[in-house]
Amino acid sequence: MITLTDSPFDAAEALRDFEKRAIGAGAIVSFSGLVRGTSKLGKVKMLHLQAYAPMTQRGIAKAAADANARWSLDALTVIHRTGDLAPGEPIVFVATASAHRRAAFEAADFLMDYLKTEAVFWKKETTDSGAHWVEPRPEDYADRDRWSKTGT
Amino acid sequence: MARLLFFGRLMDAFGTSNETLALPANIADTSALRSWLDNDRQLGGILLEKTVRVAINDTIVSEPWPIADSDEIAFLPPVGGG
Numbered sequence: 001m002i003t004l005t006d007s008p009f010d011a012a013e014a015l016r017d018f019e020k021r022a023i024g025a026g027a028i029v030s031f032s033g034l035v036r037g038t039s040k041l042g043k044v045k046m047l048h049l050q051a052y053a054p055m056t057q058r059g060i061a062k063a064a065a066d067a068n069a070r071w072s073l074d075a076l077t078v079i080h081r082t083g084d085l086a087p088g089e090p091i092v093f094v095a096t097a098s099a100h101r102r103a104a105f106e107a108a109d110f111l112m113d114y115l116k117t118e119a120v121f122w123k124k125e126t127t128d129s130g131a132h133w134v135e136p137r138p139e140d141y142a143d144r145d146r147w148s149k150t151g152t
Numbered sequence: 153m154a155r156l157l158f159f160g161r162l163m164d165a166f167g168t169s170n171e172t173l174a175l176p177a178n179i180a181d182t183s184a185l186r187s188w189l190d191n192d193r194q195l196g197g198i199l200l201e202k203t204v205r206v207a208i209n210d211t212i213v214s215e216p217w218p219i220a221d222s223d224e225i226a227f228l229p230p231v232g233g234g
Contacts, residue, residue: 033234049234050160050163052157052159052207052226052228055210055226058210080234092234115233115234118233119233120228122160122232123232123233123234133161133164133229
């Protein structure tokens with residue numbers, strides 16, 4: 001299940017909902033990403049996240065399908081915010097369920113690497129020193145490359 | 153009227169996230185549109201950057217790609233991830 005939303009969400013509630021959907025699974029892994037309070041440029045006041053909804057949604061759906069093809073998953077969910085976010089607010093939630101822990105951990109990690117590097121989002125950070133659009137970091141690409149190097 | 157969408161820093165450069173435009177008669181593909189728009193809005197070449205991709209009706213195209221007045225044409229700077 002993939003959700004793009006302009007509204008704040010509660011990661012704990014998202015996990016409880018996911019647990020209900022994943023009944024019978026032996027392992028659930030969840031990841032919550034929060035807006036950091038500081039960046040290279042100083043104290044973060046606000047983060048603005050822009051998506052191109054149909055394209056963004058389709059890209060995440062493809063990554064989810066890839067995860068399902070690669071690992072044996074009972075369920076997965078991705079929630080991603082758009083719009084204006086304050087430091088500390090949840091920006092992304094990923095959960096995976098599987099019979100055993102390894103698949104759940106790896107699939108969640110794989111989905112997060114996709115979301116952090118290739119997902120169709122544009123991000124504007126407002127700090128004490130002004131507002132600027134954030135470009136991808138080289139290490140984000142390195143993280144993603146882990147998955148192509150491990151084969152299969 | 154074509155619908156134009158501007159994302160990321162291009163939104164700031166255009167001062168809006170979208171607009172409708174009657175495509176000039178001699179503008180038949182994405183490359184011509186990039187040059188015309190960049191010049192018309194005095195953007196100093198940012199629309200000509202190769203890292204800026206174009207999507208027609210929400211699919212990224214290889215350029216030059218033909219455009220029509222009924223299209224949604226999106227200009228996409230490199231995506232930053234979430």
